[in-house]
Amino acid sequence: MAQQVKVPTVGESITEVTIANWLKKDGDVVKMDEVIAELESDKATFELTAPQAGILKINKAKGEVVPIGTVICEIADGGAATTPTPKAETKTTETATPKATGGVKEMKVPAVGESITEVTISTWLKKDGDFVKLDEVIAEVESDKATFELPAEANGILRIVAKEKTTLPIGGLICKIDITEGGPVTASSATSTPALTSGGGDKTYAS
Structure with missing residues (x-):
């Protein structure tokens, strides 16, 4: 809201003053109690x-004669209280974006038991194009004897090859991961046995 600035009373016998000089220009940002103009009467x-x-916002020009109580300018809220917007958030966004390394990790159906020759993609827990982390569970795969979780073998962008309910042989290509910063998984992790979530009897399947 704008504050109106009027010519103050400067003496009992003074009824009007002249705007001698504006020390600030129209549109300038001013501070509270800052001198913005010089007024003169026939006595001072x-x-x-x-x-x-x-x-x-100047309403009366330099040299004008105005009566006591006349609004000669207005001061609108804002300007001095405005602070620049920090740019730190932009950098945060840039650093949070995964950067591709150019490598691709192919994930194939691991060996889950001597008698198991094929598995079915039960459920994808991640969507095509999602960013996945190393060892994050991305799908559930089932055989005729057990259901197990499939962890990601690298940090990167998931590219699904085999859709849900697709049956694949052991060694069949399930998906690819466009590797981002963090690199591919180590050989020991890549060949780790999937975790069984349910099974038949006391059978344990090892790679």
């Missing part, structure tokens, strides 16, 4: 100060 010259901080 005095300074006019801003009653609040804000943006100055």
